Each structure stands twice: as C-alpha cells, then as structure tokens.
Amino acid sequence: MNRSVNNASPSTAGQNYAANAPPKLRLKEVGKSFHVPRGEDIQAIANVSFDTHENEVCVLLGPSGCGKSTVLRMVAGLEQPTTGELMLDGERITGPAQERGMVFQAYTSFDWLTVQQNVEYGMRLNRVPKQERRDRAEHFIELVGLSRFAGTYPRHLSGGMKQRVAIARTLANEPAILLMDEPFGALDAQTRWQMQELMMEIVEAANTTVLVVTHDIEEAIFLADRIEFMSRHPGRVHEEIIPAFKQGQRIGQKEDLIGLPGYGDLERHILQLMREQGRDET
Numbered sequence: 001m002n003r004s005v006n007n008a009s010p011s012t013a014g015q016n017y018a019a020n021a022p023p024k025l026r027l028k029e030v031g032k033s034f035h036v037p038r039g040e041d042i043q044a045i046a047n048v049s050f051d052t053h054e055n056e057v058c059v060l061l062g063p064s065g066c067g068k069s070t071v072l073r074m075v076a077g078l079e080q081p082t083t084g085e086l087m088l089d090g091e092r093i094t095g096p097a098q099e100r101g102m103v104f105q106a107y108t109s110f111d112w113l114t115v116q117q118n119v120e121y122g123m124r125l126n127r128v129p130k131q132e133r134r135d136r137a138e139h140f141i142e143l144v145g146l147s148r149f150a151g152t153y154p155r156h157l158s159g160g161m162k163q164r165v166a167i168a169r170t171l172a173n174e175p176a177i178l179l180m181d182e183p184f185g186a187l188d189a190q191t192r193w194q195m196q197e198l199m200m201e202i203v204e205a206a207n208t209t210v211l212v213v214t215h216d217i218e219e220a221i222f223l224a225d226r227i228e229f230m231s232r233h234p235g236r237v238h239e240e241i242i243p244a245f246k247q248g249q250r251i252g253q254k255e256d257l258i259g260l261p262g263y264g265d266l267e268r269h270i271l272q273l274m275r276e277q278g279r280d281e282t
C-alpha cells in the first residue's frame with residue numbers, strides 16, 4: 001500500500017487527532033470471501049488494514065466493486081470477516097451494535113412517524129427517559145436544520161431533508177462512529193453539495209468519527225481528513241491519502257476548497273488512480 005501526503009511534507013500534514021492516541025477504529029489484515037452456491041467463491045477484499053482516529057472523517061474511495069460497502073458492512077457488524085479482525089475502541093467487532101450507527105443511500109425514515117418521532121425512535125427502543133429523548137431529538141433536529149419540520153411527516157419532505165432526518169436519527173443514538181454508505185448518492189447535484197457542507201458543520205459540532213463510502217472524487221476530497229483509496233479484484237487499500245493541502249482545516253464551503261492550492265493536484269492524482277483501475281478491468 002502506498003501512502004501519500006498531498007502537496008506537503010509529512011511534518012506539515014494536517015491532523016484532526018492527537019498523534020499518539022490509539023486508533024478509534026482499526027482494521028487488521030481483513031479479508032472477505034462470499035460463498036456462491038454452485039459457483040466459485042468471490043474474494044471481495046483481501047488484506048485490508050487501516051486506522052481511523054477519533055473525530056476523523058475517513059473516506060473509502062474507489063471504483064465500483066472494489067469492496068467499499070463490504071468494508072463498511074463489516075464495520076457495522078452486518079458481515080463477518082473471513083480473515084483478520086476489526087476493532088472499535090480496542091474491542092473486537094462481532095456483530096451489529098448501536099455504537100456503530102449507519103446511514104444508507106436510500107431514505108430510511110418511517111413514513112407513519114413525524115420527524116421528531118423518527119429521531120426519537122431508537123432512543124425509545126433503548127428506553128431513554130422521555131424528557132431526555134425529547135431534548136436530544138430537538139438538539140439533533142436543530143443541528144440538521146429541520147426544527148421547523150419537527151412535526152412533519154417524511155412524505156412531505158424533499159430527498160435531502162429525509163436524509164437529514166436519517167442523519168439526526170442516527171446521531172441521536174450517540175454512536176461511537178457514524179457509518180455512511182453513499183449517503184448523498186440519490187440526491188440531485190445541488191442538494192448533494194449542500195448536504196456535504198451541512199455534513200462538515202455536523203461533524204464539527206457533534207465531534208463525531210465518521211467512515212464514509214463514496215465513489216465521488218470531489219465529495220471525498222471535500223469531506224476527508226484521510227482517504228483510503230481501494231483497488232479491486234480483490235479489494236485492497238491501494239493508497240492512503242492525506243489531503244494535507246487543507247492543513248488540518250475543515251473547509252466549510254466547496255468553492256473555498258476548490259480554490260486552495262493543491263486541490264487540483266490531488267483531484268488529478270485520484271482521477272489517474274481511477275483511470276488505472278478502469279484500465280485493469282479491460
């Protein structure tokens with residue numbers, strides 16, 4: 001695996017975590033093969049190792065089929081690794097748990113519940129006392145900018161708003177890590193970048209550790225403190241990229257990010273990686 005610190009010496013690479021702190025999430029030589037009845041097993045990923053640190057936004061990027069979702073689903077505990085291990089806060093991941101909250105691409109609100117009730121739902125299952133449930137829900141609904149819609153049913157909301165409900169609901173359960181699988185993939189271009197900017201605000205305000213899957217290069221560079229670029233057949237971490245041109249800052253607006261020296265170089269580099277991966281396919 002290569003490691004690159006874009007446009008800066010390693011000593012100037014920006015970090016949003018304490019350098020000596022133990023990793024929040026650790027994947028150690030993780031492999032996964034799927035059994036195919038009456039066919040050859042599919043080795044989806046092999047020997048995937050990387051760390052994600054507290055309060056870091058780590059992006060899994062790569063071409064279709066490189067195993068991004070498989071990695072995320074294993075962190076969620078929805079799939080078991082065939083080899084290797086995954087650890088959160090030093091504890092081995094063995095199955096799903098609320099400490100690993102997942103936001104999917106498809107809208108996952110309950111249509112028969114209001115926004116407030118949707119956000120309270122997980123806490124209700126966890127028997128969080130009523131007042132605390134209400135306060136926490138209000139806090140996260142405000143964080144995603146939906147206070148005016150707390151009493152509204154999801155069918156009256158736009159796609160972006162529904163996805164904001166899903167984010168608020170997941171955060172209200174106070175997960176140790178927020179997992180997102182192409183969370184803005186179903187949104188139109190404008191709503192998508194608005195959501196990316198909102199995501200930056202949320203990450204800053206909620207101090208969350210995030211692992212997000214995307215195949216959108218611009219989205220990856222905008223969101224990431226660290227990018228794990230994956231190649232395929234089987235899926236591996238091909239290159240770990242620290243977008244050091246951001247100098248450890250989270251940039252709130254996309255035009256500011258795109259205007260920074262170093263942005264174009266990194267985008268070009270990742271485009272070349274994507275092209276190489278495509279070439280391997282032909």
Ligand SMILES: Nc1ncnc2c1ncn2[C@@H]1O[C@H](COP(=O)(O)OP(=O)(O)OP(=O)(O)O)[C@@H](O)[C@H]1O
Nearest residue numbers: 034042044062063064065066067068069070071215
């Ligand atoms: N349940 C399954 N059974 C068999 N093969 C699977 C299963 N899930 C994933 N795979 C295979 O594992 C490989 C990685 O798939 P995965 O969905 O993780 O990739 P991805 O990078 O997330 O792709 P995309 O960007 O298209 O969503 C693919 O070859 C896929 O066909």
